[in-house]
Amino acid sequence: MAQIETFYDVMRRQGITRRSFMKYCSLTAAALGLGPSFVPKIAHAMETKPRTPVIWVHGLECTCCSESFIRSAHPLAKDVVLSMISLDYDDTLMAAAGHAAEAAFEETIQKYHGNYILAVEGNPPLNEDGMFCITGGKPFVEKLKHAAEGAKAIISWGACASYGCVQAASPNPTRATPVHKVILDKPIIKVPGCPPIAEVMTGVITYMLTFDRLPELDRQGRPAMFYSQRIHDKCYRRPHFDAGQFVEAWDDEYAKKGYCLYKMGCKGPTTYNACSTVRWNEGVSFPIQSGHGCIGCSEDGFWDQGSFYDRLTNIKQFGVEANADKVGMAAAGVVGGAVAVHAAVSALKRAQKKTQDKVEG
């Protein structure tokens, strides 16, 4: 194959004017939180850098990440897929199927060994030698390891690849395992969410291709620009939280008034994501704006944090329906009762001793 085209070449070939191209660079810089001085850098990178090949594999998942991705508005997924990356393999999106698809997979791995980005949607189950997820006639875990071996970096799309999601929820019968616990020797960027926000997904790819490196990550390996604050920190209902004005029941007056959903189990205060700023479907809305609490889908083990509608989560170790307050009150009750009994016995003993002393004395 001849030299790979640059982003700019492809965009010009698609009839995009230089002016539009520069607008696009400005928009991307703004989306990534970069200053105006980065616009020429982005433009320069796109004019000179060859497009980065991307292999996109699917393990145990529901494809909601792909569904989200293709709905990206800024930049349009079309732009990302067709202009910025060279999506050489994605068994869900590609036209080829069967042997042709697998051939493209092998070809990409060989040709761009060490240079491609591996995007993983879903995760591999490890029980029974990975037999719970077969793609291309092989356990997915083998395909993942094979593809990861020559990858420059790995993107873990969604809660599945990042944390395990529903298939890894307790008791996790198939031992579904997040990517970073299977692939240990590659830089991995987690983009959690079920699914992640489309603009977050395309924003991450844009950053990686423009600057040829991973964006700044937080302690859990998530891009800090989208995951450094909780939903709660930027929630438009936050004033009601601080005021102590909460929805008490789903159909009450406070729900109609749009009060804070904290008491209804909203996980906004414990969830790191950009929903309250970027929002969904071209910025139309996000769960809290639609009157439903956040379920914390971009957090580790979010299926195992009890009901979506309880503020205090159930602690399985103490029985099915126990939360911290129930456990604590039970413990305090038992100890308090024991103390009362002990005090009574102590008083009796003391009275007895006094009588004895009197008799002896």
Added chain:
Amino acid sequence: MTDTVPRINTPNPDAPLPLEAARLTGDATAADIESIRRRTSVYVYEAPVRLWHWINALAITILIVTGYLIGRPLPTMQIAEAYDQFIFGYIRFAHFAAGMVLTVAFFGRVYWAFMGNHHARQMFYIPIFNKRFWSELFFELRWYFFLEAEPKKYVGHNPLAQIAMFFFMTLGITFMMITGWALYAEGVGQGSLPDTAMGWVLGLVQNSQRLHTLHHLGMWAIVVFMIIHIYAAIREDIMSRQSMVSTMISGHRTFKDDRVE
């Protein structure tokens, strides 16, 4: 009591009759005076330890009440418009402020463990290699199970109390400070000082909801400790051979008899 019982101190027979004032106007009987002559006290808790104790008690009380209300907020109130009402904000503020006071006080207490007297160090360790400690612990347990007629005298904590102090206070408060500051760091934001210092905890626990639950369970452990602590202090004040409650006010441990064991 017979004279064969060994005594810690023998009153000086040549001393003049004591406590003339008490005898005449201080409501003292002859038996009282005999008792007073034998009583001794040990200065156990220095002022910083006592100060820490009461600041800590106050901070913990505030933290428990506000902490419970943060997990289970009060019913919705509509006193003013949302921008003019800050009820939950003040509850959280009180919680954070008390938490900071508790932290500073705890560091002060640790400092005093180095600077203070011998007794200031007792709650920071358990003498696990001391065989006698374990047999004395067993003895104290027997006392609490009503199997011993009389407890022993202790200047500092008894072995059982030392274990409770170590686990619930030294470790318990440390756990609550670590998890509490990690939760606080979430609100202050990444890159802030609390985040730099304690943000790693969230990285360790992964999910903030889980961290909240751990912090919440820690609160109940401290509630349980409070129940036991207050009960034991009052009970032993009445039933043991030494002062308890007043010791944490004056610092002096007084004894009710002068027998050696």
